[in-house]
Amino acid sequence: MTNEQLLEHAMEARKRAYVPYSKFAVGSALLDTSGHIHYGCNVENGAYSPTNCAERTSLHRAIADGVKRGAFAAIAVVADTNGPCTPCGVCRQVLSELCPQDMPVIMSNLRGETKVMTVAELLPGAFVLEEHKNI
Numbered sequence: 001m002t003n004e005q006l007l008e009h010a011m012e013a014r015k016r017a018y019v020p021y022s023k024f025a026v027g028s029a030l031l032d033t034s035g036h037i038h039y040g041c042n043v044e045n046g047a048y049s050p051t052n053c054a055e056r057t058s059l060h061r062a063i064a065d066g067v068k069r070g071a072f073a074a075i076a077v078v079a080d081t082n083g084p085c086t087p088c089g090v091c092r093q094v095l096s097e098l099c100p101q102d103m104p105v106i107m108s109n110l111r112g113e114t115k116v117m118t119v120a121e122l123l124p125g126a127f128v129l130e131e132h133k134n135i
């Protein structure tokens with residue numbers, strides 16, 4: 001699976017975004033170590049705070065589908081941004097807990113401007129539970 005292919009899946013996922021409030025559609029595609037892809041899109045809510053970002057949608061969906069913590073290979077994120085779309089702070093924390101620290105996060109926009117950073121690069125000094133520190 002190339003970065004470009006995973007981004008194509010994120011573009012597909014983006015079409016499913018539920019964004020009546022911000023109108024800002026985000027798509028993600030999360031590749032697990034078995035080769036399965038888990039789609040994510042942002043899902044907003046009239047009470048605002050229940051809104052879920054695309055990245056967390058795909059991560060939580062994968063966990064609910066039985067993927068274990070750490071068994072992820074890459075995630076692609078795309079939105080109509082000026083530069084590549086980067087995950088918010090909350091999503092960085094969730095990525096940090098569930099994914100390998102060296103996992104690539106492939107960020108892009110609709111013009112195909114792409115940047116790749118690892119989970120650790122996106123959240124230096126992340127909060128880590130004591131029981132996760134030696135894993």
Ligand SMILES: O=c1ccn([C@H]2C[C@H](O)[C@@H](CO)O2)c(=O)[nH]1
Nearest residue numbers: 022024026042053054086087088
């Ligand atoms: O990386 C990001 C940044 C924002 N959003 C969503 C949250 C909200 O629905 C909308 C505007 O912030 O975009 C994501 O899904 N992923």
